Amino acid sequence: MMEIRFHGRGGQGAVTAAELMARAAILDGKYAQAFPNFGPERRGAPVTAFLRVSEQPIYLREKIESPDTVVVLDPTLIDLVNVADGLKPGGMMVMNLAASGRGALAKYGDQFQVAAVDASRIAVETIGIPVTNTAILGSLIKACGITSLKTMEGPMQRRFGRLAAKNLLALQRAFEETEVPEAPAAPSPAAPAAGQEGCTYAELLQREALLVWDQLQIGCDIDLPGSTAAFHTGNWRSAGRPYIDREKCVSCGFCHVYCPDLAMNFTDDGAIEWDHRYCKGCGICAEECPKGAISMREESHEQ
Amino acid sequence: MSNRVGIEVSIAVAEAVGLCDVDVVAAYPITPQTHIVEHLADLVAEGKLDAEYIAVESEHSAISAVMGASATGGRAFTATASQGLALMHEILFAVSSLRLPVVMAVANRAVSAPINIWADLSDVMPQRDTGWVQLFAENGQEAYDLMVQAFRLAEDHRVLLPVMVNLDGFTLSHMIEPITMMERDEVRRFLPPIEPARLLDPDHPRSIGPFGAQDVYTEAKMQQEMALLRSEGVMEEIWQDFEAQFGRRYRAVESYRTGDAEVVLVTMGAVSETARAAVDEMRDQGIAVGLVRIRMWRPLPQEQLRQALEGAKVVAVLDRMLTPGGTGGTGGPVGEALRSIFYDAPVRPRIYEVVAGLGGREINRRTFKEIVRQALAGQEQVRQFTLLDVRCA
Numbered sequence: 155m156m157e158i159r160f161h162g163r164g165g166q167g168a169v170t171a172a173e174l175m176a177r178a179a180i181l182d183g184k185y186a187q188a189f190p191n192f193g194p195e196r197r198g199a200p201v202t203a204f205l206r207v208s209e210q211p212i213y214l215r216e217k218i219e220s221p222d223t224v225v226v227l228d229p230t231l232i233d234l235v236n237v238a239d240g241l242k243p244g245g246m247m248v249m250n251l252a253a254s255g256r257g258a259l260a261k262y263g264d265q266f267q268v269a270a271v272d273a274s275r276i277a278v279e280t281i282g283i284p285v286t287n288t289a290i291l292g293s294l295i296k297a298c299g300i301t302s303l304k305t306m307e308g309p310m311q312r313r314f315g316r317l318a319a320k321n322l323l324a325l326q327r328a329f330e331e332t333e334v335p336e337a338p339a340a341p342s343p344a345a346p347a348a349g350q351e352g353c354t355y356a357e358l359l360q361r362e363a364l365l366v367w368d369q370l371q372i373g374c375d376i377d378l379p380g381s382t383a384a385f386h387t388g389n390w391r392s393a394g395r396p397y398i399d400r401e402k403c404v405s406c407g408f409c410h411v412y413c414p415d416l417a418m419n420f421t422d423d424g425a426i427e428w429d430h431r432y433c434k435g436c437g438i439c440a441e442e443c444p445k446g447a448i449s450m451r452e453e454s455h456e457q
Numbered sequence: 458m459s460n461r462v463g464i465e466v467s468i469a470v471a472e473a474v475g476l477c478d479v480d481v482v483a484a485y486p487i488t489p490q491t492h493i494v495e496h497l498a499d500l501v502a503e504g505k506l507d508a509e510y511i512a513v514e515s516e517h518s519a520i521s522a523v524m525g526a527s528a529t530g531g532r533a534f535t536a537t538a539s540q541g542l543a544l545m546h547e548i549l550f551a552v553s554s555l556r557l558p559v560v561m562a563v564a565n566r567a568v569s570a571p572i573n574i575w576a577d578l579s580d581v582m583p584q585r586d587t588g589w590v591q592l593f594a595e596n597g598q599e600a601y602d603l604m605v606q607a608f609r610l611a612e613d614h615r616v617l618l619p620v621m622v623n624l625d626g627f628t629l630s631h632m633i634e635p636i637t638m639m640e641r642d643e644v645r646r647f648l649p650p651i652e653p654a655r656l657l658d659p660d661h662p663r664s665i666g667p668f669g670a671q672d673v674y675t676e677a678k679m680q681q682e683m684a685l686l687r688s689e690g691v692m693e694e695i696w697q698d699f700e701a702q703f704g705r706r707y708r709a710v711e712s713y714r715t716g717d718a719e720v721v722l723v724t725m726g727a728v729s730e731t732a733r734a735a736v737d738e739m740r741d742q743g744i745a746v747g748l749v750r751i752r753m754w755r756p757l758p759q760e761q762l763r764q765a766l767e768g769a770k771v772v773a774v775l776d777r778m779l780t781p782g783g784t785g786g787t788g789g790p791v792g793e794a795l796r797s798i799f800y801d802a803p804v805r806p807r808i809y810e811v812v813a814g815l816g817g818r819e820i821n822r823r824t825f826k827e828i829v830r831q832a833l834a835g836q837e838q839v840r841q842f843t844l845l846d847v848r849c850a
Contacts, residue, residue: 193670364672367679372617372654373556374669374677379662 155208156300157218161237162227163392165197167287170313171225172203175291177309178301179207187212198390198434200235207300223298226250227273227286230392232258241266244337248293250274250286264338269297271332273324280324281317284393288314288321292328303329387415391435394450396428402447409439409448460638466597466629467492469636470536470562470622473604475506476644480531483511483522487541488574489626490564494536516541520548520561527557528665530656532608535559538626539566539580546584552619553588554681555666556654558611559619561589562604565726566626567816575817576626578726578778582790588681590620590688591755593725597634599752600624602705605639609648609695616688617654618681623754625727627817639703647702689756709753710761714740718747720832721769721806725751725791728775728820735825746829751791759798766795772806773832775825777814779844788812788843807832813845 158175162168169190176188184207191202204218223246226237238247247266250273251258262268271293273286280289288310295303306325311318371377378384396409396418403426409418410426417433418426440448464472471493474482482501484494500506509526513519516537523533537545542563552559567573568580581591590610594600600622607620624630657665669677689709696707713733715721724732729750739746749765751758766772776789783793792810799805809832814820824845831843 365676367676367683370673370676370680372680373554373665374667374673374680375655376664376667377655381664381667 155206155210155212156223156298157221158205158207158223158225158294158298159218159221160203160205160225160227161231161235162201162203162287163197163231163390164199164201166227166392167285168201168225168227169203171227171287171291172205174288174306174309174313175205175294175300176207177312178305181305181308182301184209185212187214191217196390198392199387200231200389222246223248223294225290225294227290228392229255229258229274232261234389238262238266246297248290248297248332250290263335267297267335267337269293269332269334271328273328276324276327276331280327281320289324289328292325292330293332295325296329296332297334386431388417388429388431388433391430391433391453393435393452394437395430395433395435395453396437396439396448397451398426398428399447399449400425402445404445404447406444408442408444412438412442414438460640461635462638463633464597464636464638465492466600466624466632466634466636467564468496469597469601469638470604470624470630471496471500472638473601473644474534474560474562475500476639476641477532477534477605477608477648478645478650479506479508479534481509481511481523481526481533482535483513483519483526483533484535484537485513485516485519485541487516487538489566489576489630490536490538490541490562492630493562493564497534516544517548520545520552520559523559523561524548524552524555524557527552527559528555528657530651530653530658532612532651533559534561536562536564538564539568539574542580542584543568546587549584549587549589549619551666553685554677556617556681556684557619558608558617558651560604560607560611561619561621562600563621563623564626564630565623571816573816574626576628576727576777577815577817578623578776579815581621581623582778582780584621585755585790588618588685589755590616590618590685590692590753592620592622592753593751594622594624594629595727595729595750595752597629597632597636598705599707600629601636601638602699602703602707605644605648606692606695606699606707608651610688610692612651613688613691613695614652614654616684616691618684618688623726629727643702647699685756689753689758692753707752708761709751709758710765711750711752712765713748713750715747715749715765715769717745718769719745720771720773720829721747721749721766722825722828723749723751723766723772723774723791723795725754726777728777728814731820731822732775732825735822735829738822739826739829744829744833757794762795763798763802766799766806767804769806771809771832773809773811773828775814775820775828776810776812777820779812779815809843811843811845818846 160168160172172188176186179186187206220240226249245266247268249270251270252272259268273289274284276289277284277286314321415432417429421427437450440450482497501510511522519535523535526533567577603622607622611620700706732748736746736748774792776791778789788810811828
């Protein structure tokens with residue numbers, strides 16, 4: 155049995171990717187399961203999805219703790235979540251990485267087999283938008299087999315209808331452009347994932363910073379006013395952020411009024427300032443700015 | 458004795474709530490509970506009780522309003538019955554989970570259909586698992602006293618849980634009987650002003666009832682459960698204090714003539730007095746019968762019940778609610794609880810279970826004598842319970 159975990163952001167199609175692959179494997183006569191990490195759904199928030207494929211019937215309804223392979227749809231996730239959590243030593247990582255961002259290869263290359271592809275560029279060139287879920291499946295098939303490009307046609311047709319051709323092209327292109335290096339010679343044993351066998355209860359408590367039952371406030375209250383401020387929804391931002399042209403800005407405050415997350419605020423001297431902690435990158439501010447002073451551009455990671 | 462008066466139990470219950478200086482009453486009328494909140498409305502309207510009376514449009518709103526009032530630190534009360542309690546169901550969980558010390562009186566009544574306004578326990582038993590402390594009164598004095606004790610238990614910082622005081626509809630709620638009334642200053646001595654553990658206060662903002670995902674929900678339930686279990690001991694302390702001040706003694710489980718009893722009846726609520734009279738008459742005829750009455754149903758005083766019933770050959774339990782579909786194995790919730798308590802005991806009594814009194818069908822001394830006769834005859838139950846007096850072809 156092969157177990158695969160997908161990392162993406164809400165709306166990028168990680169769940170759909172797992173589902174398409176499962177449908178294809180089932181068409182091939184195998185057994186497969188695809189399922190999301192169930193929870194509140196939020197566009198842009200880091201999400202995971204799971205895929206199991208086996209020649210034998212699968213009798214498991216649990217999350218995948220020790221995947222054989224992880225698939226990373228969005229390169230910005232690497233700094234945000236531990237995408238290698240629980241990955242078996244020497245396991246496969248299928249990663250969407252631009253040619254300029256291959257530093258991640260060094261980070262994981264010693265322990266894992268990292269198959270990299272610039273899926274964002276392929277998606278833009280074939281589909282027209284940077285939605286990488288179908289492209290990355292081409293890389294996954296190249297790296298792990300599981301099914302064939304041919305078998306994928308049916309599930310893709312059924313899912314995307316008239317957009318299937320473009321997505322199949324993305325799949326094909328990524329398959330061709332993916333480089334799969336040799337497995338590392340002597341991978342070091344992985345630390346057990348949280349909650350996994352080998353991880354003690356005390357370790358889990360410490361690692362997850364969880365409270366035991368009698369440390370909770372009465373009724374599970376939170377006695378910090380405005381505690382959602384600690385929840386940085388800026389983590390959900392992936393497709394660019396607003397840039398303000400100070401020459402054009404007249405401090406009218408439209409962006410401040412329209413911003414659903416109070417991420418556009420006045421400074422003490424009356425200028426508009428962008429708050430990266432809460433901006434989800436929705437672009438409403440740029441749309442509403444009467445002076446055209448705000449533009450949405452890809453975020454440079456040096457910032 | 459100076460304050461002993463003849464009074465309708467519902468009115469006495471309302472008077473007790475008034476003596477507790479409640480801040481907010483929100484209620485919707487429903488038979489047979491209506492007299493309780495009507496009288497509270499009178500007390501407020503006549504200026505005898507300085508409280509906010511909120512006339513709401515449904516029981517769902519009534520319990521929601523008292524929940525909010527309690528969260529702001531007020532002492533809050535409501536009352537209901539039957540369908541009204543069912544309509545509150547959703548919010549009952551929130552009140553206990555948020556650890557708000559609301560007190561509610563329930564004038565127990567059957568639930569529809571067929572529509573039926575008379576007493577049984579079909580309304581309260583489906584609320585068994587909502588996390589409330591649940592007490593059952595046997596007579597008017599007890600219903601009256603329990604109201605005052607309930608506020609003290611709910612507000613104790615070791616507990617902080619809502620308390621439901623059950624009194625049988627009509628057979629108790631509408632009875633005129635002698636009750637020794639308390640004085641306001643006596644009640645104030647017994648029940649100090651509420652000291653909220655935390656409250657909704659604009660000057661000290663906090664979130665009550667936030668989102669709790671998989672990583673915290675189980676711990677929240679554990680915390681709540683430990684408080685509910687703790688309430689048994691706290692109630693015992695309160696009952697000792699009450700006895701010291703007022704001379705009336707209460708226990709979670711009451712035993713009557715069980716010493717050498719071969720068969721012990723188990724009852725809850727107002728039918729227990731009739732059962733006691735039946736026990737006396739059967740004893741006069743030489744039948745070794747006793748009675749155990751459950752006053753505290755949640756938390757279930759398991760150890761006290763086990764001890765009270767130890768040594769009995771047969772335990773004859775009366776349930777006044779049917780557990781639908783559980784009938785092959787159990788009859789009603791009390792029978793089920795007793796079987797469970799004795800499962801691990803080295804010596805187990807035979808448990809003879811009778812479901813009776815549904816929709817207010819009369820339960821009298823003959824009923825208990827018949828139950829004891831059947832239980833002692835070693836009669837094999839066709840099912841594991843007997844639906845007493847059901848007409849069969």
